[in-house]
Amino acid sequence: MSITQPPADWCEPPHGAEKMWIGLSLVWCIVLSIAMPYWHLKGKQTSSGEAYKVAPGDFNTRTEKFVQATRTGTMEVTYPNRAPEKVPVCEPAPGSDIYLIGRAWRWYPVLKLKKGVEYRLHVSSLDFQHGLSVQGEQGLNMNFHVLPGYDHVLRITPTTTGEFTIICNEFCGGEHADMRGKIIVE
Amino acid sequence: MENFLPNKMRVCDTTGLPVCLEAERFIKLNAVAAVVSLLIGALAGITVALTRWEVVRFVSDLTYYRVLTFHGLNMLIFWIIFMEIAILYFAGTTLLKSRLASPALAWVGFILMAGGALAVNITILQGKGDVLMTSYPPLAADPVFYGGIVSFAVGTLIAVINFFLCIYIARRDRTYKGSVPLVVFGAIAAAIIAVLTLLHGAAIMVPTFLASLGIGWGSVSDIDPAVYRLVWWGLGHPSQQINVAAHVAVWYLLATLTTGARPLSQSVCRVAFVLYILFINLASAHHLLVDPGVSAEWKMWNTSYALYLAVLASMIHGFTVPASVEIAMRKKGFNEGLFGWLKAAPWKDPGFSAMFLSLFIFGFGGGVTGVTLGTHQINIIAHNTLRIPGHFHMTVAGGTSLAFMGLAYYVVPLIWRREYPVKALCRLQPYIFALGLSMMAIGMVAAGMHGAPRRTPLSGVEGAGPWLALLGIGGVVTFTGVLIFVLTTVVAVFFGKSNKGGPIEGWQDMERMKSNLALITSDWQPSKTGLKAKGTVALVLLFMAWFAVYYFANWKALADVWHVR
Numbered sequence: 001m002s003i004t005q006p007p008a009d010w011c012e013p014p015h016g017a018e019k020m021w022i023g024l025s026l027v028w029c030i031v032l033s034i035a036m037p038y039w040h041l042k043g044k045q046t047s048s049g050e051a052y053k054v055a056p057g058d059f060n061t062r063t064e065k066f067v068q069a070t071r072t073g074t075m076e077v078t079y080p081n082r083a084p085e086k087v088p089v090c091e092p093a094p095g096s097d098i099y100l101i102g103r104a105w106r107w108y109p110v111l112k113l114k115k116g117v118e119y120r121l122h123v124s125s126l127d128f129q130h131g132l133s134v135q136g137e138q139g140l141n142m143n144f145h146v147l148p149g150y151d152h153v154l155r156i157t158p159t160t161t162g163e164f165t166i167i168c169n170e171f172c173g174g175e176h177a178d179m180r181g182k183i184i185v186e
Numbered sequence: 187m188e189n190f191l192p193n194k195m196r197v198c199d200t201t202g203l204p205v206c207l208e209a210e211r212f213i214k215l216n217a218v219a220a221v222v223s224l225l226i227g228a229l230a231g232i233t234v235a236l237t238r239w240e241v242v243r244f245v246s247d248l249t250y251y252r253v254l255t256f257h258g259l260n261m262l263i264f265w266i267i268f269m270e271i272a273i274l275y276f277a278g279t280t281l282l283k284s285r286l287a288s289p290a291l292a293w294v295g296f297i298l299m300a301g302g303a304l305a306v307n308i309t310i311l312q313g314k315g316d317v318l319m320t321s322y323p324p325l326a327a328d329p330v331f332y333g334g335i336v337s338f339a340v341g342t343l344i345a346v347i348n349f350f351l352c353i354y355i356a357r358r359d360r361t362y363k364g365s366v367p368l369v370v371f372g373a374i375a376a377a378i379i380a381v382l383t384l385l386h387g388a389a390i391m392v393p394t395f396l397a398s399l400g401i402g403w404g405s406v407s408d409i410d411p412a413v414y415r416l417v418w419w420g421l422g423h424p425s426q427q428i429n430v431a432a433h434v435a436v437w438y439l440l441a442t443l444t445t446g447a448r449p450l451s452q453s454v455c456r457v458a459f460v461l462y463i464l465f466i467n468l469a470s471a472h473h474l475l476v477d478p479g480v481s482a483e484w485k486m487w488n489t490s491y492a493l494y495l496a497v498l499a500s501m502i503h504g505f506t507v508p509a510s511v512e513i514a515m516r517k518k519g520f521n522e523g524l525f526g527w528l529k530a531a532p533w534k535d536p537g538f539s540a541m542f543l544s545l546f547i548f549g550f551g552g553g554v555t556g557v558t559l560g561t562h563q564i565n566i567i568a569h570n571t572l573r574i575p576g577h578f579h580m581t582v583a584g585g586t587s588l589a590f591m592g593l594a595y596y597v598v599p600l601i602w603r604r605e606y607p608v609k610a611l612c613r614l615q616p617y618i619f620a621l622g623l624s625m626m627a628i629g630m631v632a633a634g635m636h637g638a639p640r641r642t643p644l645s646g647v648e649g650a651g652p653w654l655a656l657l658g659i660g661g662v663v664t665f666t667g668v669l670i671f672v673l674t675t676v677v678a679v680f681f682g683k684s685n686k687g688g689p690i691e692g693w694q695d696m697e698r699m700k701s702n703l704a705l706i707t708s709d710w711q712p713s714k715t716g717l718k719a720k721g722t723v724a725l726v727l728l729f730m731a732w733f734a735v736y737y738f739a740n741w742k743a744l745a746d747v748w749h750v751r
Contacts, residue, residue: 002368002438002449003281007709010365010452015713017723018450018505024730025501029494032737036486036562039741044749046563049485051478080644081247118749129322129411131570133639134748135647141637142747143569145477147411148324152478157749167646169570169639171318173325177247177644 044157047144054151056126063099066090067109070098075110079178089184097122100181102130102146104173107166107181115185118157124150131169134183137162143169158185189359190285198280200600200689209279209286209352213272213601215296216345217594218679220268221672223303224587227260228668235626235661237643240654250643251318256310258319262582263338263425264303269590270376270432271295271345272597277373277435278352284361287351291344298341305334318641320422323394323414324407332395339391343384346377368455369442372435375459380428382467386420412479423470429582430500431462433548433589437507437541440592444538444694445531446518446705447510450712450719455506461499468492472560476569485562497557504549505726508542509719513712518701524721535693540592540616547620548585551627552577554733564740567747570641572650572657573634580627583664588619591671598675599690604682606674613693615670622663629657635743 014022040046070090078084088109092098094117101108103126113119123132125148132144138160146152168179194207230253236244237253245253279286286292309315314328321327353374356362366374394414397403438455441447449455471488474480515527532538555577559568568574595612599605606612633653638645645654685691692699 002442002447003706004367005362006365006368006452007711008364012451012453012713014451014454017719018454018509021505021723021726022454022498022502025498028501028730028733029498032494032497032557032561033490035741036490039563039744040482040486043563043745045566045744045747046482046751047476047485047566048482048751049478049480080646128324131639133570133637135637138746139636139649140747141567141571141635141647142750143476143566143571145474145569147415147478149410150412150478155751159748165646167637167639167642169642170322171251171325171641173316174248174251176251177642177646180646 050153052151052153053149054124056124056148059099059122059124059151060101060126062122063101063108066092066097066099071109072112075182077106077110077180077182079180082175082178087182092119095119099123100132101126102132102168102179103127105168105175105179107168107179110182110184112184112186113158115158115161118155121154121156123152123154124148128172129170130172130179133167133169134164135167136160136164140164145170158183161185187360188283189355189361194285198600199685199687203280204283205601206279206285208289208292209275210601212286212289212292212296213275213597216268216272216275217597219296219300219303220265220272220590221675223260223264223268224668225672226307227257227265228665228672230254230257230260232661232665233257235658235665238645238654239658239661240645240651242658243643247643248316251316252310252313254641255315255318256307259306259310261587262319266429266582266586266590267338267342268299270380270428271299271342273432273436273593274345274349274373274377275352276597277370278349278356281367281370282353282356282362284352284356284359287348287355291348291351295341295344295348298337298344300341302334302336302338302341305330305337309334320418321394322418323409323411326398326406329395329398332391332398336388336391336395339384339387342380346380346384349373349377368449368452369435369439371456372431372438372459375463376428376431376435378463379424379431379466383421383424383428386417386424390414390417390421412477415474415477416480419470419473420467423473424467426578426582427462427466427496429586431459433544433586434459434503434507436589436593437503437545440537440541440589440596441507441511442706443596444535444541444702445511445514446702447514448705448710448712449510450506450513454502458499458502461495465492465495469496469560472565475560475562475565482562489560489562493557493560497553500549500553504545504553504729505722507545508725509722510712512719512722513715513717514705516717517705517710517715521717524724528721532694532698534613536595536612536616537592537693539613540588540595543616543620544585544588544592547580547588547624549729550732551624552581552585554736555631556581557733558737558740561737561740564744566750567740567744568634570639571634572630572638572640575640576627576630576634579623579630584620584623584627588616588623591619592616594671594675595693598678598682599685602679602682603686604678604684605691606678607682608674609693611670612674615667615674618670619664619667622660622665622667625660626657626664627660629653629655629660633657
């Protein structure tokens with residue numbers, strides 16, 4: 001009885017269909033538990049959480065150094081409510097360390113990458129929390145969290161080509177919806 | 187032994203249970219505050235939904251963030267927690283035939299909660315708290331915003347302590363013998379989780395409040411954002427588990443009131459509640475699955491064994507509630523075929539339909555999406571997209587809110603002793619709400635699968651448009667459902683036909699209600715009836731198939747994205 005006191009001998013094990021269902025649910029939970037470590041070892045996508053403490057100023061300096069060394073031109077990035085802006089395009093060497101800054105309210109710089117090559121992407125914020133959300137052709141949709149003070153390292157290998165848009169999916173103040181950037185993969 | 191003070195008790199004309207008048211006052215006060223929060227939260231909700239509907243784009247970006255902050259806090263915190271406190275005061279007194287432990291504490295708790303809620307809402311509307319519900323630093327709000335939240339949390343803690351005192355004096359005065367009823371057990375589980383949650387809340391919101399005043403950390407922007415997220419989610423997720431424990435207790439309550447059901451196995455139901463207490467806190471890690479600074483091993487450990495043992499508990503309740511209804515219906519003679527009992531169930535009783543629809547949306551929608559989103563690697567294609575609010579609208583709004591609405595259809599006649607007006611509309615209300623909510627949530631999940639971000643008025647992704655329109659239209663229907671609920675409830679409370687001196691009119695015909703009452707008051711055990719819950723077995727197998735398809739389809743979708751380690 002759920003609203004009155006149970007009988008004195010209420011403690012009884014499950015039986016019949018209830019027992020079967022608990023068993024089935026438990027097996028399913030074990031399947032779910034195994035799936036994650038399995039994919040971590042065998043799958044191609046996981047979030048290792050690799051990160052290093054970094055002062056926003058230092059991260060900015062590193063990124064500027066990276067931009068100066070790898071810049072090949074500029075690109076006009078358009079925003080929903082703001083005038084277009086010219087943003088440096090960086091074409092780093094395959095397999096190198098690459099840098100991306102999220103700050104209110106733009107992603108900097110534009111990265112031009114090669115398909116099928118692994119890069120060490122360092123991403124951090126100079127101000128608020130941001131959401132790195134890469135969107136693009138063939139329904140690409142990848143999301144990582146970006147925190148100020150943390151250099152979040154993603155060993156990333158683009159597997160499709162085209163022009164991809166980075167949007168911000170963590171609220172970061174007034175022009176949050178305008179926070180856009182680009183990744184180009186050839 | 188009775189422990190009521192003189193003239194502080196009445197006997198319920200319907201159930202024969204003693205009602206402590208002091209407890210009754212606080213059940214009413216908290217329920218009123220809950221419904222007010224629900225109404226203003228729903229006004230904010232429809233604004234948010236109409237803004238996300240791209241062709242409507244109802245309000246400006248800044249207004250959107252402000253209204254979204256307001257919506258989140260009023261719905262997820264104020265409406266739900268006020269209602270839960272009302273449930274605790276009910277479960278801790280009437281169901282144990284005991285009195286409210288301390289009216290003075292109840293006043294202090296209520297005033298702190300109501301004052302805190304008011305302060306937070308005013309601060310948001312003044313534009314001094316545009317930080318969304320999570321208030322992630324370095325975003326900073328006015329100190330009154332944090333102070334209001336701390337005040338609300340302290341008030342809640344005091345009310346929860348009062349509830350534990352109720353259990354204590356009931357036990358001391360021997361107002362009941364043996365074990366507490368299952369609904370009270372569920373309420374105790376919710377209260378224990380509430381204490382854990384509120385301690386985490388204190389650990390993060392008190393320092394943040396002090397920092398906003400320039401004490402301790404210096405300023406809000408000096409708080410380590412990773413530490414804040416880790417501890418804040420110790421508040422943020424377990425608080426939703428209070429909801430689950432509370433609404434599961436309400437499912438059992440409504441199943442009993444509307445069909446005479448009783449649990450198949452008391453021990454199974456109780457163990458399932460204990461699983462919630464033990465495991466949900468660690469499972470909060472699933473909010474940090476794509477965060478920097480926490481390792482893959484940490485993420486997987488906390489979201490596998492911990493999360494899934496809590497999931498197991500929900501899967502158990504998801505079976506036992508409908509199975510207990512099925513056995514009760516079969517015992518009453520609706521024993522035809524696989525689903526004869528379901529067809530004959532009291533679908534016109536809003537207490538029953540709300541309970542059953544809540545169970546359905548919570549399980550098939552909220553549960554399946556939640557487990558999938560909370561899978562470490564799958565989170566890469568879901569984090570902070572609209573799939574997340576899609577999921578939790580199905581758990582919190584479709585699950586908890588709908589169950590609480592169903593409860594209100596019994597609380598108002600039993601506690602206020604007034605009848606609902608326009609009953610035909612009330613009977614329709616759970617269906618309208620459930621339909622709107624399902625449309626809205628499906629819209630969100632599908633738009634999120636296209637990459638549409640949450641917490642952003644502009645989606646900026648291709649292919650999401652029609653789904654965002656579904657979100658908007660669903661929002662309008664959901665809002666209609668909420669409005670019908672709030673209006674009929676307010677009219678019932680103030681102008682409803684009094685039923686003092688007699689039993690409530692009820693939502694079913696006399697014969698049905700008599701047979702329910704006979705099951706409630708007589709001594710029987712489902713396991714000894716020889717009846718089998720075959721229909722429920724079919725339903726849960728269907729559920730399992732859907733779960734597996736959705737889950738593995740998401741792994742497939744993940745396999746198609748760029749490689750990342």
